Amino acid sequence: MRAFKWVAATALAVATVISAPVSAKQQFINILTGGQSGVYYPLGVALSQVYAKHIPDVKATAQVTKASAENMNLLQAGRGELALALADTVSDAWNGSVEAGFPKKLDKLRGLSGTYNNYVQIVASADSGIKSLDDLKGKRISVGAARSGTELNARAIFKAAGISYDDLAKVEYLPFGESVELMKNRQLDATLQSAGLGVSSIRDLATSVPITVISVPADVIAKIGDAAYQPAVIPANTYDGQDADVPTAAIPNFLVTQSDVPDDLAYQMTKVLYENLDTLYAAHNAAKAIKLENAVKGMPVPLHPGAERYYREVGIIK
Secondary structure (H helix, E strand, C coil): CHHHHHHHHHHHHHHHHHCCHHHHHCEEEEEECCCCCCCHHHHHHHHHHHHHHHCCCEEEEEECCCCHHHHHHHHHCCCCCEEEEEHHHHHHHHHCECCCCECCCCCCEEEEEEEEEEEEEEEEEHHHCCCCCHHHCCCEEECCCCCCHHHHHHHHHHHHCCCCHHHCCEEECCCHHHHHHHHHCCCCCEEEEEECCCCHHHHHHHHHCCEEEECCCHHHHHHHCCCCCEEEEECCCCCCCCCCCEEEEEEEEEEEEECCCCHHHHHHHHHHHHHCHHHHHHHCHHHHHCCHHHCCCCCCCCECHHHHHHHHHCCCCC
């Protein structure tokens, strides 16, 4: 009889644990970012902290990735709930572009919000003698991880400028931080980094060696033939030793989610994002460009219904 009571009590305890509501209610938000020396990562970390604090029963994490292109593939595979990516990469992923690394249309992608612009920042060591795009010929340059958003930007800029990778002495496909280390050691002449202004990798480089920031003229940008690329300026003194404005191209970044994310969760992700902008602004200066009025402008993919619900509530969508 005692044995029976003990078995019954144990069974009841196990059943109680299994049916406990905590694990059943918990939701996960994995935010796909980029390299740790870029802007995506600190912004993703700040966003994960905001979500964990303000969305009930959510566990949020920020994952280091190779950025835009990889992020889109991971979203399609259901291995993330939110990702940062460049507009042209998002568009290529949605439409399917073999050249950009998307042989099939990634049909699960859904938009959450616009964020800030990436600036194409081509930085050469001063002693390399590089002063223009044409001077890159015969030089050693890093163009970002292969098939990353940065590398796709590099391909577009170089093609418009009449430069192929074959014209360069050496092409490295490296993250921002590694590119900078090779430049410090004089193993590279230049790096192209598509990122927010004041990116930590270039700040680090500029405090270590004299640099030259190379301009991307408006006529080159026009030849790209993609509305995502717009003329912009890297303001003087963005980096040590840069004493003049430098013309370049800017490309918008977007927060993208996927169709398997529940509507209520996408709604909360959007709402909490805009109710905690101060935290994101503190994470990186580039985030200060995130404004509610720009949330859906130029969105390359359909909005997630949860995000759309929030924008209708606040009057961004009528």
